[in-house]
Amino acid sequence: MNAPEPKPYHHGELRPALLAAANGIIREAGVDALSMRRLADQVGVSRMAPYHHFKDKNDLLCAIAEMGFADQDRMIRSVIDDIGTEDGARLFENWVHAYIRFAHDNPETYDLMYGKEIWKRGAPTPVLHQVSRASFRLWVDMVGKLQLQGVLPATHPALRTAQASWATLHGLARLLNDGVYVLSGDLDEIANTAVDLLTQRTGGSQTPGAPA
Amino acid sequence: MNAPEPKPYHHGELRPALLAAANGIIREAGVDALSMRRLADQVGVSRMAPYHHFKDKNDLLCAIAEMGFADQDRMIRSVIDDIGTEDGARLFENWVHAYIRFAHDNPETYDLMYGKEIWKRGAPTPVLHQVSRASFRLWVDMVGKLQLQGVLPATHPALRTAQASWATLHGLARLLNDGVYVLSGDLDEIANTAVDLLTQRTGGSQTPGAPA
DNA sequence: CCGGGTAACTTGACGCCGTCAAGATACACT
DNA sequence: AGTGTATCTTGACGGCGTCAAGTTACCCGG
16 A cells, blocks of 8 residues: 555645536535635645645636546547437437437536636636637538438538537537526437427427337 | 707706617617727716716616617517417417517617526616516417317426426527527528427428418 | 604624635755 | 755735624604
8 A cells, every 4th residue: 555645745746636626616616615715725735835836716617627628529529429310310410419418417517618707707728718619610510411311401501500509509518508498307308409490390299229 | 049058067868868878878889888888988978977877787678678678579579470379380480580689689688688687696676686587477378279279299297398398499599699509591491490399390381481 | 842763874793705825834855 | 065046934004804892973752
């Protein structure tokens, strides 16, 4: 056992430890409960120690948002890989549900990723900017392919269609997470409605996982 | 001139004065800049005075959000009245643009009305709850009528269609205000794309104000 | 006219917060 | 061994929301 070493002045792995702890706090107590002081305390360092690894609180939040984008991209890509490019409609449906589920499972992180906390109040880190744009580009490309397959209407350029349709997803996610108008239980049904609206489908399969 | 009376211990019109000042601060410096202390200072009373008219900071914010809903409803209704119920498609288009414009012109208030600050963090006042639900009901009724006119698809109940389509508007508003993905200049075009998507229109009038 | 009740307002204090400034510590390299 | 540097600590400042206890002005029945 070489673990103990009660207080090795130099923590050694502070940055990752901070990120992990911050994610934990956010997940359990919400992003409002995350303060630099409390974070430092929880990791076992003094209050100013984190400032050697993150210039700001904003800087820390950006790093967390970055991780969120990475997670989301991973999840989203797995949806694509699961199906291949064969059945576009099904792919889109799964995508939508995956997106909503991600937002629902990680409400606080989602908030950080797209909320004003970072994007309006504090300036987003350049690297966060890149990451988020890359994530959006993934979506635009996807929409383009779905337009070619006739799943989504091609009456507008892919970029515009991507923006408008993504706004729908984002709006749903926000309403769900903020608890306005939309009840958690109705979400799947609303998501299906959104899918039908966007794909201009006549009727609706009520649950995507139905044994077809 | 009977105005001066430098410091009449009892302010007399404190509550409305607080609301007005709060709205001013929010409009000019953002909701983050609104603190109870600063507000009190600006109105010329001591820090705890506002607490006799608003139980909480949350209570104050709810009151501001209420006013926001009132404004929004007024604006929305004026769109309806402007056109009558004759041309549903045009009505819907104008509605969407009016909605977005409202969000764009009052970003901080909009944030308060639908954001987590009130709905998740602090509990919304009962009366705010009522007001917001009434506002949403207005939208649901509207959607129902548009479905009857064939402007919006009737494949789902009015409630679901209202939720899904409203999510689109809300998403656009959020993205615009938070500065994610959507540029201010592209907004009208994106809004039109959204209208076309939702109404399943084949092509698009590019600007609503275009001379037919 | 006066006495007391009550609503409006003030001042003091507490414990949080983010972070600047300056000092202490441990390691890395010459 | 000595020096430089990255890392971590402690102290302090101003700001926040708000509880508790005091002060002031008005209102109303006698």
